[in-house]
Every structure is written in C-alpha cells, then in structure tokens.
Amino acid sequence: MAQQHNLTGRRIAVLATDGVEQAELVQPRSAVEDAGASTALVSLRPGRIQAMNHDVEKGDTFAVDRVVGECSPGEFDALLLPGGTTNPDKLRQDESAVAFVRDFFATGKPVGVICHGPWTLVEADVVRGRTLTSYPSVRTDIRNAGGTVVDEEVVNDRGLVSSRNPRDLPAFCAKIVEEFAEGRHPVHPEGATASR
Numbered sequence: 001m002a003q004q005h006n007l008t009g010r011r012i013a014v015l016a017t018d019g020v021e022q023a024e025l026v027q028p029r030s031a032v033e034d035a036g037a038s039t040a041l042v043s044l045r046p047g048r049i050q051a052m053n054h055d056v057e058k059g060d061t062f063a064v065d066r067v068v069g070e071c072s073p074g075e076f077d078a079l080l081l082p083g084g085t086t087n088p089d090k091l092r093q094d095e096s097a098v099a100f101v102r103d104f105f106a107t108g109k110p111v112g113v114i115c116h117g118p119w120t121l122v123e124a125d126v127v128r129g130r131t132l133t134s135y136p137s138v139r140t141d142i143r144n145a146g147g148t149v150v151d152e153e154v155v156n157d158r159g160l161v162s163s164r165n166p167r168d169l170p171a172f173c174a175k176i177v178e179e180f181a182e183g184r185h186p187v188h189p190e191g192a193t194a195s196r
Contacts, residue, residue, distance in 0.1 A: 005181035008036035012180065013076040013104075015042045015068065015097065015120075019086030022051035022059035023166045024114050028080050031173035032180060040065040040076070044094050055085050069096035073104040078180040083115025083135065083165075092123035102126060108184040110159035112176035114169075118142055118162065131155060132162035159185035 012032050016025055029039050043049050043064040051059035073079075079101070081088070091097040102124040104111065113121060118134045119141060121127050128146030132155050139149045154163045154171040161179050163172035 005177045006036050007032055007177065007180055010037040010077040010180060011075065012037045012039045012078045012080060013042045013066075013071065013073075014039050014080045014082070015091065015100065016049060016062075016082050016084075017043045017087055017090050017097075018050045019055075019084045019090065020049060020051050020082050021055070021084035021087070021115060021166065022053055023169060024082035024084065024117075025051055025062065027169045028082065028112060028114070028173050028176055031177055032078075032080070035177045035181070037077075037180065039080075042066045042068050042071055042100075044068060044090065044097060052084055052086075068094070068100050071100060073100065073107050073109070076104075076109070077183070078109055078176075079104050079111045080176070081111065081113040081117035081120060083113075083117045085116050088116045088119040091120045098124050106187060108159070108187045110161065110176070110179040110182065110185065112161045112172065112179070114163045114172055115165050118147075122147075130160055131157045132160060133164050134162060135165055 041064050048061040050061050053059045105126040115135045118138050122141050122145040127142050131148040133152050142149050153168040154175045161175045
C-alpha cells in the first residue's frame with residue numbers, strides 16, 4: 001500500500017496564465033487538494049485565464065485568486081508551475097512573475113514544474129546546478145542556463161520536481177504530494193539563490 005502524505009494546512013500557489021495546458025493545471029491542483037492542501041491560482045492580472053488542450057483547442061477558463069505582483073512567497077508552502085507553450089512564455093516576460101519564482105526558490109520550499117514550465121525557471125536563473133526534465137523543446141534552454149537535463153517521467157532534485165508532458169501526470173502528481181508534504185529543503189547554492 002502506498003504511503004499517504006497529508007498536506008492539511010499547506011497552501012499551494014499555482015502560477016499560470018492564458019495558454020496553460022488544462023490537464024497540467026487541473027490534475028496536479030486536484031492531487032494536492034485531495035491530500036488536504038488549499039490552492040490559489042496566481043496569475044498576471046485578475047479575472048479568468050484561458051486554458052488550452054494540447055495548445056490547439058480552447059479548454060475551460062479558470063478564476064484567478066491572486067495577482068502575482070501582490071503576492072509573497074511567504075504566503076505559500078509550495079509552488080506549482082504547469083506548462084502549455086504560451087503560458088510559461090508569457091510568465092517569463094513578466095517581471096513580477098519571474099521575481100516571484102526567484103524569491104520562492106530562495107525560501108527552499110518545494111516546487112513542481114511540468115512540460116514547458118521550466119522556461120520561467122530559466123528566466124529566473126534557478127536551474128543552474130540542478131537536474132530536471134522538461135518537454136524536449138525546452139531542454140537546450142535548460143542546458144544553456146546551467147541545468148542538467150534527463151529524459152525521465154519524473155525527476156526530484158532537492159524539492160524541485162519536474163516532468164516532461166501530460167503523459168507523466170500520474171507520476172508527477174504523486175511526487176509533488178510527497179515533496180510538498182516533506183517541506184523545505186536547503187537553499188541551492190547556485191544561480192539566483194546563491195549567496196551574494
């Protein structure tokens with residue numbers, strides 16, 4: 001029987017905007033909520049965001065709970081970064097979103113990222129010296145930013161959980177619940193989280 005991980009009392013930020021891959025938003029969010037966590041959809045502006053299915057057809061819209069420029073990593077216990085091609089591309093161009101991700105990594109709290117989501121991590125300079133996986137088209141960007149890429153369904157590097165695509169969601173969801181229950185890890189000594 002699988003070990004049960006309790007996230008009761010934990011608050012999870014889900015950072016996403018228009019173009020997010022619906023399955024990568026919904027399934028991990030449901031997994032952490034089913035384990036007892038509360039979640040907040042954090043985005044670039046108030047209102048609703050448009051999800052996509054495989055980047056080609058519109059999915060559902062989702063209500064934004066918080067605007068990223070008005071949030072602090074101190075309010076949350078973990079961070080989820082779903083993919084979709086245009087979602088992380090928009091996030092990495094927003095200074096508030098990039099700063100939120102960078103500041104979140106500086107806390108040592110766990111982070112889950114899937115598919116194209118690592119683009120935002122690259123922009124925040126938090127992949128240097130870390131091992132992760134992603135959608136194939138993101139891998140060169142990760143390497144160029146100093147990360148090591150492996151082709152596995154789920155990778156955990158000191159609380160940074162990553163997966164490649166929606167097919168990996170079962171393994172990704174199980175691992176983020178486990179890591180989010182574990183809590184903080186030592187802050188990584190390279191990239192934006194390095195001691196200055």
